Every structure is written in C-alpha cells, then in structure tokens.
Amino acid sequence: MDDVATKIIDILKKHMKEPRDDIGLNTQLTDLKIESLDLAMIVFDIEDTFGIEIPYNANEEAADFKTVGSVVDRVRALIAGSGAAAAKA
Amino acid sequence: MQGTGGPHRVVVTGMGVVTPIGCTVPEFWAGCRRGQLGITPLDGFPIGDLKILIGAQVRDFDHRARLKNAKRDKIILHADRYSWFAAAAADEAIRQAGLTVPFENGYRVACIVGSGAGGLQTMETCYRDLFIHQKKATHPLTLLRFIASSAAAHVGIEYGVKGPTFATCSACSTAAHAIGIGRDYIRHGLVDVAIVGATESVINYGVMRAWQAMHVLSPEGCFPFAKKRNGTVLAEGAGILVLESLHHAKARGAKMLAELCGFGMTSDSKDMVNPDIDGPSEAMRLALEDAELAPTDIDYLNAHGTATTINDRNETNAIKRVFGKHAYELAVSSTKSMHGHPLGAGGGIEAVACIKAMEENWVPPTIGLDEADPECDLDYVPNAGRDKEVTYAMSNSFAFGGLNAVLVFGPPPA
Numbered sequence: 001m002d003d004v005a006t007k008i009i010d011i012l013k014k015h016m017k018e019p020r021d022d023i024g025l026n027t028q029l030t031d032l033k034i035e036s037l038d039l040a041m042i043v044f045d046i047e048d049t050f051g052i053e054i055p056y057n058a059n060e061e062a063a064d065f066k067t068v069g070s071v072v073d074r075v076r077a078l079i080a081g082s083g084a085a086a087a088k089a
Numbered sequence: 090m091q092g093t094g095g096p097h098r099v100v101v102t103g104m105g106v107v108t109p110i111g112c113t114v115p116e117f118w119a120g121c122r123r124g125q126l127g128i129t130p131l132d133g134f135p136i137g138d139l140k141i142l143i144g145a146q147v148r149d150f151d152h153r154a155r156l157k158n159a160k161r162d163k164i165i166l167h168a169d170r171y172s173w174f175a176a177a178a179a180d181e182a183i184r185q186a187g188l189t190v191p192f193e194n195g196y197r198v199a200c201i202v203g204s205g206a207g208g209l210q211t212m213e214t215c216y217r218d219l220f221i222h223q224k225k226a227t228h229p230l231t232l233l234r235f236i237a238s239s240a241a242a243h244v245g246i247e248y249g250v251k252g253p254t255f256a257t258c259s260a261c262s263t264a265a266h267a268i269g270i271g272r273d274y275i276r277h278g279l280v281d282v283a284i285v286g287a288t289e290s291v292i293n294y295g296v297m298r299a300w301q302a303m304h305v306l307s308p309e310g311c312f313p314f315a316k317k318r319n320g321t322v323l324a325e326g327a328g329i330l331v332l333e334s335l336h337h338a339k340a341r342g343a344k345m346l347a348e349l350c351g352f353g354m355t356s357d358s359k360d361m362v363n364p365d366i367d368g369p370s371e372a373m374r375l376a377l378e379d380a381e382l383a384p385t386d387i388d389y390l391n392a393h394g395t396a397t398t399i400n401d402r403n404e405t406n407a408i409k410r411v412f413g414k415h416a417y418e419l420a421v422s423s424t425k426s427m428h429g430h431p432l433g434a435g436g437g438i439e440a441v442a443c444i445k446a447m448e449e450n451w452v453p454p455t456i457g458l459d460e461a462d463p464e465c466d467l468d469y470v471p472n473a474g475r476d477k478e479v480t481y482a483m484s485n486s487f488a489f490g491g492l493n494a495v496l497v498f499g500p501p502p503a
Contacts, residue, residue, distance in 0.1 A: 037362055040303055055140065058304040059319040059398040 001025070004050075004079070005072045011045045012068065025069030039065060046071075052078040096276040100338050100345040100501055103188075103331030104441045105181030107174040107288075108428045109145035109324050112155070113181055117438070118445045120427065121453040124473060127428045128310055128322050134213075134293050141306045144292050145324030145429025147174070156180070161191060162247040167230055168239060169208030174327035174434070175240035175288035176247065183248060186331040187343060188282065191249025199280045200245035201267040202329065203257035203287035205433030206296075207237030213293045240288050244329075252280045256287075261393070262354075262486040263287040264328055264436030265494035269352035271332050281337040286437030288327035297323070305362075305397055311430065312457040313394035313423035314401050314465040321395040324429025328437020335502055345501035347444045350481070351380025357491025363399055364487055369407040372493035373483065377411070380497040382481060384412040387419060387497070389452050389482040391439045392469075394423020395430050400487065405465045420452040420477050422470040427456055436486040436494065443482035443498050452477045 001009075005025065013019035015038055023032070034042065036058045043054050054074065056062050064074045106113065109127030110120030120127070127145040136142065152166065152173040158180070159165045165176050179202070183190060192198045211234035218224040233239055238256045245254040253274060257267040264287035271283030300306050300323060307320030330349075338345055353375030357368035377384060393404055409416045424442050431438060446452050451474055458471035484496045 035360075035363065036304075043304075044302065056304055057307070057319050059307070 004076055007049060008046060008072050008075060009068065011042055011049065014045070015042050023068060025067065025072060027068045029065055029067065046075060050075060050079055052082055054078060097278065098335040098502060099272045099275045099332050099349045100335050101330050101347045101349060101444060102333050102338055102343045102345055103182035103184070103186030104346065104444060105178035105185070105329045106327065106438050106441050107147055107150060107177050108326040108431070108438055109147055110428050112147065112150050112177070114441060114445070117441070121424060121442065122474060124454050124456045125427055126456060127324065131292065137294055139294065139297050139301070141297060141301055141308055143308070143310065143322055145322060146292055147325050159247055161249065162243050164230065165243050165247065168243055169211045169234040169290070171204055171208055171210070171288050171290040172240040172243050174290060174325070175202050175244055175329065178286065178288070178327040178329040179244045179284055182284065182329045182331045188331065192282070195249045195251030197252060197281045198250045199253040199271055199274050199283040200241055200248070200250040201253065201255060201257060201271045201283060201285045202241040202244050203263035203267040203433055204237045204240055205258065205260050205263050205289055206291050208235035208239065209291040209296055210293055211235040213295050216295070244284060248284065250284065259492045259494070260488035260490060261430070261432055261435055262488040262492045262494040263433030264440070265484065265486040265496055266354065268330060268349070268436065268440060268496060269354060269494060272349050272352055275332055275334050281334050283332040284329060285332055286327065286329035287433040289432045289434040290325040291432065292323055292325055307396065310457060311396045311426055313392065313396040313426050313455050314405070314461055314469045315458050316460045316462045318396040318398065318401065318462070321397055321425070321430045324431040326428065326431040326434045326438055328434050328439070328441055330437065330440060347447060347501055348499045349496065350499040351376040351382065351497035353379060353495045355493045357493070359491055361490055364403045364491060366403055366407050366410065368491050368493045369404060369485070369487050370410045372495040373407065373411045373485065376483065376495040376497045380499070382497065385415045386481050387412070387483050388477065388479040389443065389446050390419050390421045391443050391482065391484045392421050392423045393485040393487045394425050394455065396425065401462065402464050404485065404487065405467060408467065416467055419468065420470050421467050422453055422455045424453050426458070436484065436496070439484045440496060440498070443484050447479045447482055447498060447500065450476060450478050452479065
C-alpha cells in the first residue's frame with residue numbers, strides 16, 4: 001500500500017465512530033457504515049489533504065466509492081490530472 | 090367540531106405568494122397551468138467557481154413597487170430580500186381576505202411567518218464587507234435584516250398584529266409548521282385571525298458553496314419521481330395564508346377559500362439527512378385523523394417531492410403505507426418540478442397550490458417526468474396538469490433532520 005492509500009485509510013478511520021484496523025483496498029465502504037453525510041465529510045478531508053476536487057452526486061450510485069481501493073484509484077487519477085495541469089501552467 | 094365547547098373550525102380567507110414562476114397567486118397558478126419551468130441559469134450575483142449553475146430565482150420582483158403601500162412599517166424597504174417576499178405575499182393575502190387593517194383588536198391576531206435560514210443575502214454582503222472589503226462597519230440594519238424573526242415582525246407591524254408574533258424554523262417544513270400552529274391558536278380560541286406561512290431567499294455564492302459541499306443538488310434540474318432524477322434545485326420565495334375561525338369569517342361575511350381541516354406533525358428521530366418511512370407515514374395518518382377523514386377522501390396530494398433519490402422513493406412508500414390501494418387513485422404531484430425547492434417557504438406555496446387545485450378541480454403536473462423510477466409507480470400527473478374533482482387535498486413537507494409536517498385542506502364550509 002502506498003502513501004496515498006495509507007493517508008486515505010487514516011482519513012476513513014478518523015471519521016468512523018469505531019475505527020477498524022483491518023481496512024484494506026478491498027473493503028467495501030458500506031461495510032464501514034459510511035453514509036451520505038459521512039462520505040461528504042470524508043471527501044472534504046481527502047480534497048483538503050491532496051489539494052484536489054472530487055466531484056460526485058450523492059443521488060447517484062458512484063462506482064468510485066464502492067471500495068477503499070476505488071477511492072484510492074480515483075484520488076491517484078485526480079492527483080495525476082492536477083499535476084499535469086500544474087506542469088502546463 | 091363546532092359548538093360552544095369544542096375547538097373552532099379554521100378557514101382560509103386569503104393567500105399570497107412570491108415564486109420563481111409568478112409573484113402573485115394568479116401569476117403563479119397561471120404558471121402551474123402552463124407547466125412552466127422556473128429553473129434557469131443562476132445570475133444576479135458573482136457566480137465565480139460554482140459547480141451548480143442552476144436555480145429557481147424570483148424574477149421581476151420590484152420590492153419598491155410591490156411594497157410602496159406599506160403604511161406602518163417604516164423600514165420594510167430597507168429589509169432583507171426574504172422579508173420583502175413575506176411582506177409582498179402577506180399584502181396579497183390580506184387584501185384578498187378583505188380584513189380591515191391595522192387590526193382594531195390586534196391582540197386577537199397572530200402572525201407566524203417562518204424562515205429556514207433568515208436573511209442570508211444580508212449575511213453574504215456583511216461578510217464580504219468585513220472580510221474582503223475590510224469596511225470599518227457593517228450597515229446598521231445588518232442584524233435586523235438577517236435574524237430569522239424579522240419577516241414576521243415586519244408583517245406584524247404593518248397590519249397592527251399584537252398577538253403571538255414569531256417565526257417557525259424547521260428547514261423544509263417551516264411553512265407547514267407555521268400554518269399548523271396558527272390553526273391551533275385559532276382552534277383553541279387564543280386568536281381569531283392568523284397570518285401564517287414562511288419565506289426564503291438564500292441563493293447567493295456562499296450558500297451555493299455550502300449546498301454544493303453536501304453533494305445533493307442536481308446540475309441538470311429538478312425531476313421528482315423520474316428515473317433520471319439526481320438531486321434537488323434551490324429556489325426562493327414566500328407563501329402566506331390568512332386563517333380565521335369560521336365564526337369570525339362568517340360574522341364579517343368573508344369569502345372563504347377553503348377549510349384547513351387537519352394537521353399532523355412528527356419527527357423521524359433517526360438521521361439528519363436520510364428520511365425514514367415511519368415519520369412521514371405517521372404525520373400523514375395524524376393529519377387525516379385530525380381532519381376526521383379516511384385516506385380515500387383525499388383526491389390530490391402535493392408531495393414533498395424534492396427529486397432526491399431517497400426522498401421520492403421514501404415518500405412514495407409512505408404514501409402507499411397510509412393510503413393502501415387508494416394510493417393508486419390519488420393524483421400526486423410535486424410542484425417543485427416547476428418552482429424548485431424553496432426550502433422553508435415550500436409548504437406555504439404548496440398550500441396555495443392545493444387550495445387552487447380544489448377551487449378549480451384541476452391538478453398541477455410534475456413536469457420533467459419523462460420516465461418514472463420503477464419504484465415510484467403512482468400517478469404523479471406527469472408533464473401536464475389535468476381536470477380532476479378535488480374535494481380534499483393533502484400537502485406534505487419532510488425536512489432535514491426528519492422533521493415532518495402535513496396539512497389537509499377541504500372545501501369551505503357552507
């Protein structure tokens with residue numbers, strides 16, 4: 001697990017009432033009892049930590065937020081995207 | 090229910106609205122008749138980096154023209170926009186009611202005009218002035234403009250209301266709670282007349298950023314009960330009713346528009362954003378019980394219908410639970426498809442839609458309903474309104490925090 005994944009898991013644990021130590025890339029967010037408001041707060045924290053924006057709509061089933069791994073992948077892609085934009089500027 | 094000992098019957102003698110599809114009741118209803126969409130690209134303030142670029146703003150509202158006849162309230166022209174909407178809607182309602190104002194016996198009148206958030210336009214200006222423009226002081230009226238009780242106070246001052254005067258605050262159920270409480274005061278003889286409803290005007294950069302952070306607004310539109318629905322769209326406006334005891338209305342020969350037959354209120358006591366089925370069902374059931382009506386008596390139901398994935402499904406299930414087979418005979422529509430979600434003011438505007446539906450035996454549509462969610466299979470009056478005999482109508486409001494308020498209207502008593 002790389003630095004991005006570790007940071008994201010730390011953020012998830014921070015927002016859980018009973019943080020678990022067994023969270024891996026395959027863990028489903030629903031297993032962590034993360035609901036819409038929790039997700040909004042977690043996304044906000046991730047956006048702040050990595051300096052990215054993660055657009056999503058709570059009304060839509062987001063594949064990006066199915067598992068911890070899918071969140072990590074999305075964040076990595078957004079970091080790469082914003083890095084490229086910064087390089088162009 | 091009538092008789093010297095029992096609670097008074099309560100009737101509606103005046104209505105007023107300010108909405109994104111019409112700034113008076115006739116204009117609003119004409120908009121409903123046309124199936125008019127009040128949702129447009131946002132403008133009138135710096136849009137900046139907003140991601141959600143649509144809303145249902147009130148257009149062509151000239152507060153100086155609308156409120157020029159204010160006689161007693163000296164500073165209404167200098168109030169926040171949310172107070173202007175309340176004053177304009179109250180003016181329309183009081184004129185229709187034909188009541189002599191200022192009230193001779195002001196202590197027998199209540200004025201309960203709520204707001205979900207109060208004067209947020211003023212807050213935006215105030216914070217920009219202080220933190221960005223580094224101004225030495227804020228406008229002296231800043232505080233009076235933004236507190237959520239000022240709209241009620243302004244309306245009360247104008248009409249000489251000396252009885253219970255205050256605001257309710259329950260997010261999207263604010264207006265319904267105000268209307269129900271005003272009715273209760275009349276029922277139990279505390280007052281004879283009540284000016285009730287709510288007002289909201291929160292569409293500005295800061296508030297849009299706050300809403301965006303919740304990820305529940307749709308970038309496309311407000312499509313209640315549709316398969317494609319993906320969130321709600323913010324609106325602004327006001328809806329005000331004049332309520333009177335039947336006795337008071339008859340004594341002065343007032344034209345009665347409707348009877349406010351029933352009111353039910355509950356709280357989900359579960360979650361700040363996700364609604365439960367029990368709270369809304371019980372609120373509807375209590376409203377029917379209070380009105381002494383059977384579910385089969387209701388002809389039209391104005392849904393809360395915000396077009397979030399979760400509300401529309403939950404509300405549909407709650408309606409089915411309360412109405413059983415009759416759920417499929419009901420005409421259920423969400424006028425939010427036309428006027429957007431005016432937050433606290435919704436219940437007031439939607440009460441007016443119910444009363445007009447009864448008056449004209451015509452039910453307004455849920456527009457934008459090209460294909461319904463298979464789990465939402467009731468008759469939502471898709472896309473075009475239609476003739477339907479409406480004797481009794483129900484209006485649902487289900488707010489953040491699980492705060493539920495349901496109103497039932499019926500024909501004016503003979």
